Amino acid sequence: MTIREAQDAVDQWIKKYGVRYFSELTNMAVLTEEVGELARVIARKYGDQSFKTGEKDNLGEEMADVLWVLICLANQTGVDLTEELHKSIEKKTLRDKERHLNNEKLK
16 A cells, blocks of 8 residues: 555545544644554564553554544644655755764664
């Protein structure tokens, strides 16, 4: 699935099952909540914390939840994520192409 296809699939789902998009402000709050849930799993899986009884290692699920809400925000604000990702890669390449290669901390 391409990013464009993902944006279209989420939009179709919202129109069929979700009634309408939540407001942008609500979706921003939901995105923050989902990032927190992802952080919790990463802290337990890769950090010093352990999973509590009943918690599961659902890293992929939490990442997908973050992506879902981000796609919702992009759709409702008219952002083409494919185009913006291309721009971001180009910007980072121009800005950082030698910076990281010359960073002793990364060697």
